[in-house]
Amino acid sequence: EAQVTQNPRYLITVTGKKLTVTCSQNMNHEYMSWYRQDPGLGLRQIYYSMNVEVTDKGDVPEGYKVSRKEKRNFPLILESPSPNQTSLYFCASSFQGLWGETQYFGPGTRLLVL
Amino acid sequence: SQQGEEDPQALSIQEGENATMNCSYKTSINNLQWYRQNSGRGLVHLILIRSNEREKHSGRLRVTLDTSKKSSSLLITASRAADTASYFCATDAWYGGSQGNLIFGKGTKLSVKP
Numbered sequence: 001e002a003q004v005t006q007n008p009r010y011l012i013t014v015t016g017k018k019l020t021v022t023c024s025q026n027m028n029h030e031y032m033s034w035y036r037q038d039p040g041l042g043l044r045q046i047y048y049s050m051n052v053e054v055t056d057k058g059d060v061p062e063g064y065k066v067s068r069k070e071k072r073n074f075p076l077i078l079e080s081p082s083p084n085q086t087s088l089y090f091c092a093s094s095f096q097g098l099w100g101e102t103q104y105f106g107p108g109t110r111l112l113v114l
Numbered sequence: 115s116q117q118g119e120e121d122p123q124a125l126s127i128q129e130g131e132n133a134t135m136n137c138s139y140k141t142s143i144n145n146l147q148w149y150r151q152n153s154g155r156g157l158v159h160l161i162l163i164r165s166n167e168r169e170k171h172s173g174r175l176r177v178t179l180d181t182s183k184k185s186s187s188l189l190i191t192a193s194r195a196a197d198t199a200s201y202f203c204a205t206d207a208w209y210g211g212s213q214g215n216l217i218f219g220k221g222t223k224l225s226v227k228p
Contacts (some may be wrong), residue, residue, distance in 0.1 A: 004156070033215070042202070042220035043157075058215065090156055099144040099206050100164065103216060105156035 002027045004106035006091050012112045013081055021076045021109050023091030029104075031097030032074035033058070034066065036087040037108075043090065049074055050097050081113045120203060120222040128227050133190040135222040137203030138183075144206055146179060147216065148188050151200045160188075160201075193226045200224070 004025045013019055025032065033048040035058075045058030049068040063085055065077040074093075078085060089109045094101040121136045137146070145164045149157040163170045163179045163186065170177045176189040190197055200223045204216040 035218075040220065043218040045215060045217075048215060088154065092157075097215075100162060102147070102159040102162065103157075105149075105158070107156045108154065110154070 002104070004091055004093055004104050006089075006106040006109050008109060009107065010110050012114065014114050015082055016080050019078050019081060019111075021078075021089060021091075021111070023074045023076065023106060024072050025074075025091075025093040025104070026072065027093065027095075027104065028071065029093035029095055030071070031095070031101070032068065032091065032093045033103070034064070034074070034076050035090045035092065036060065036085075037090060038087050046076070046089075048097070081111075083113045085111065086113045087111060120201070120219045122222060123220070124223045124225070126225040126227065127193055129193060129195055131193055131226075133193050133197070133224055133226070135188045135201050135224070137186045137188070137219055139186075139203075139205050139219075140184065143181075146177075146186050147204045147206075148175075148177060148186075149202045149204060149218075151202065151221070153199070157202065190224075193224075195226050195228045198224060198226045 007022045030051045034046040035043045037043045044060045046064050047066040049055045052071050055066050091106040092103040094103045119138050147162045148160045150160050151157045161172045161177050163177050174191045179186045200221040202218050202221045204218045
């Protein structure tokens with residue numbers, strides 16, 4: 001089944017404790033992206049990747065890192081989480097990241113930073 | 115950078131009625147997509163309309179696009195309780211980033227009562 005998976009689905013952590021949210025897709029997509037969703041703000045892009053070893057900042061990259069060592073995986077790293085990073089996070093992928101392509105979303109990771 | 119703005123923010127209707135949601139955007143676009151999100155879950159692509167199209171249908175969905183007014187509407191006919199979800203429009207305006215980047219509105223929360 002074609003899908004985007006994220007782990008963990010739920011995470012409670014404390015300020016400053018490094019964490020990684022994994023994202024994996026099995027559709028051989030070149031383009032992958034991370035969004036955060038907050039009430040009243042909608043979805044905002046954090047980082048995206050056009051292909052292996054090619055990543056770039058989205059609208060709200062501060063406090064986040066990403067890497068793209070393999071085509072299927074695009075982990076999101078919070079080196080020193082803060083309470084303002086409490087949010088619902090989504091990973092998404094599309095074939096080549098071209099105009100008009102459908103993006104496929106993961107199920108989301110709900111993060112609470114205390 | 116917020117591009118799409120949905121209207122209304124929330125909509126409550128009875129089963130069988132039609133639901134209309136609107137989206138306005140700010141800059142020129144190549145295409146506009148509508149996504150659906152069940153509570154706390156990932157987004158699912160519904161329909162895409164290109165900038166040279168004015169109307170598109172998919173099952174009970176009808177999307178219109180007016181590029182002169184920079185607006186789009188999503189009509190769900192004969193709504194069902196299972197249509198209860200949040201609906202987002204997303205555009206892919208080129209702003210110096212990846213051409214695959216989607217910019218989402220804040221969404222319309224639709225509630226269909228049985």
